[in-house]
Amino acid sequence: MDTIKQDESINVNGDVLQPCSNDPVTGFFRDGCCNTCAEDVGSHTVCVEMTTEFLDYSRFAGNDLSTPHPGAGFPGLKQGDRWCLCAARWLEAYNKGMAPRIFLANTHIKATDIIPISLLKEYAVTIS
Numbered sequence: 001m002d003t004i005k006q007d008e009s010i011n012v013n014g015d016v017l018q019p020c021s022n023d024p025v026t027g028f029f030r031d032g033c034c035n036t037c038a039e040d041v042g043s044h045t046v047c048v049e050m051t052t053e054f055l056d057y058s059r060f061a062g063n064d065l066s067t068p069h070p071g072a073g074f075p076g077l078k079q080g081d082r083w084c085l086c087a088a089r090w091l092e093a094y095n096k097g098m099a100p101r102i103f104l105a106n107t108h109i110k111a112t113d114i115i116p117i118s119l120l121k122e123y124a125v126t127i128s
Helices: 054-061 086-095 109-113 117-122
Strands: 044-049 082-086
Touching: 044 086, 044 109, 054 086, 082 086, 086 109, 109 117
Parallel strands: none
Antiparallel strands: 044 082
């Protein structure tokens, strides 16, 4: 049986990828980090802070992230939660003026395959 080979855990700054969220637990691997691999066709690589506006937009766009699905272990997201978002979904939301803020230290370098680094930096949460 083949095992999934995870890409190296590097963030967009070239440093070790930092955890995004363990409450709720996020990531393609459900390891709390925005790690990825070849099998992650959605590229769940962008660590964002959820906003009510984005959650409403995402639901309207066909991806309801706020409704809990207990059978799948998904609690539903709310404003303020951190989540590993698909890079293409973030870019789509950006193009509609609805993109949530990004945590660069927690966003995988593979996100830059889809989103220009300049946009990631423009939407970065400044941590003081």
